[in-house]
Structures are given as C-alpha cells and as structure tokens.
Amino acid sequence: MQINFLKSRLAEASEIIYTSKYTVAFTGAGISVESGIPSFRGKNGLWSKYNPVVLELNYFHDNPLESWKVIKEIFYDFFMKVDPNPAHFTLSHLQESGLLQEIITQNIDGLHQHSGSNKVIEFHGTSMQLVCTKCGQKYTQLAHLLENLPPRCEKDNAVLKPDFIFFGEGIPPLAYENSVKAMKQAQTLIIVGTTGEVAPASSLPYIVKQNGGKIIEINTESTSYTDSISDVFLAGKAGEILPEIEKLIIGKM
Ligand code: APR
DSSP states (O other), X not given: XXXXXXXXXXXXXXXXXXXXXXXXXXXXXXXXXXXXXXXXXXXXXXXXXXXXXXXXXXXXXXXXXXXHHHHIXXXXXXXXXXXXXXXXXXXXXXXXXTSOOEEEEOOOSOHHHHTTOOOEEETTXXXXXEEETTTOOEEOOHHHHTTSSSOXXXXXXXXXXXXXXXXXXXXXXXXXXXXXXXXXXXXXXXXXXXXXXSTTGGGHHHHHHHTTOEEEEEESSOOTTTTTTOSEEEESOHHHHHHHHHHHXXXXX
C-alpha cells in the first residue's frame, strides 16, 4: 500500500518536472548526508558535537586560532574527502538536459559543482575559497594555506576566513538577488533535504507558492514546508528518490 502510494507520488512529481517550463532546486544539508556529511541539526548533527560559537563572527575575530582548529576539522579535513552522491548527479543531469533551470543551495560543500553542475547559486557562500578579513583577497589554493593556523593573507598578513557566511553576517547580495529572481520565475520548486529553519533562506520557497508554482519536497522527515506549502511530499532519502524521478522522466523522453 505504502509502496503504491510512493510510486504514484513519484509519477506525479516526474510529470510536474517534465511539463514545467522553469524548475528550481533548493537544497540543504540533507542532500549531502548520503555523501557522508552529517547535517547540522538533529541527533547526529554537527551542532550536537561541535559548538557553533566558532562560526560567530565576533568570536572568530577574537579567537581565530581556536575557531580555525574546529573549522578545519569540520569543513576541510573532512569535506575535502567526500564525493557527490546520486542526488547531486540527478540534479546535474536534469540541469544538463534543460529540465532544471537553477540550483540554489544552502550548502557550502561544493558537491553540486563536483557532480557537474556548472550553474549553482551558493546562498551561504562556499568553503572552497578563503577570503581576507582585511583586504577581501580571495584564495582557492587551500592546502598550503591551511598548514599553519590561522591562515593569513599573503598581502597584509590579516587572518583569512572561509568564504561562507558566519552567524551574524548577511547573505552575499548577488546570491540573494539571483535566488529571489529564480524563485519568482519558478513554475516548479524541488526542495531537497532542508529543515527550513534558517532565515532568510527558509522564506524563499514561499515566493514560488505565492506565484502559484508547484512544490515538490524530498526529505526523510516532514518539515515546516510539508503541511504548509508542499504539493508533493516524497518521504525518503534524496539519493534514492531523485534517481527514481530521473528514470521516470527519461521514460517520457
Ligand atoms: N535525504 C533527504 N533529506 C535528508 C536526508 C537524506 N538522506 N538526511 C537528512 N535529511 C533531512 C533532515 O530530515 C533535515 O530536514 O535534511 C534536513 C537537514 O536539515 P539541517 O541540518 O537543518 O540543514 P539545513 O536545512 O540545510 O540548514 C540550513 O543552517 O546551520 C545553518 O548555514 C547552515 O546552511 C545551513 C542552514
């Protein structure tokens, strides 16, 4: 009974995506869980092991070495070793075949790009780049910079920070502007693996709903979107659900 229910929901979702003229994917930490990256919240979430204070801007400026030791352990020693999973690859294939116009991610792990997606809006920035806290110089060759902590700018010796936003920082203006623009155009939104608890990212899906767009949500658990705005809720792992949708879409081509 439950399998038939999921099958009909998968069929519904694939038809919506196949017939939609402008589709956007909005992803959160859940899409990278099957790559081995823990989510932030929940029982095994990163914030149950580490103190998020290291990502507070003022604390970071006052305690750069202590903060960097933890940041390196979470976001560099570990993130650098992981690979995209079938959920990332499905979105990349859909983008390539013209069925997905935009990917907006809250993630900073770079896995959408590693799966082949060349157009990704990183709403919270990226860990794949460091930025000088004084002159704004960006660095992408990370390995040698991270040998001595805290990493420092080659020009002015100021401390470098990951180019993702810390608590207390604003959303990169261009990412915000492009995300709102994409959401306004979307006929269909695929929400994948986000609790929708962190503003302002959490408010983006409501733009699509207000404009009459369809919302497909994929998550192992229900969220604040599920009963409020989701038209099709697919309960399960993103790395299993998304490839199933792709198979059904290929069958229509
Ligand atoms: N497939 C789909 N969803 C999953 C999977 C999976 N395999 N595993 C977990 N999830 C779901 C969880 O049920 C949860 O709803 O992914 C979601 C992860 O939620 P969060 O950890 O809160 O991550 P996210 O919503 O991306 O957090 C938003 O908070 O700490 C900040 O800046 C950080 O970008 C992050 C933001």
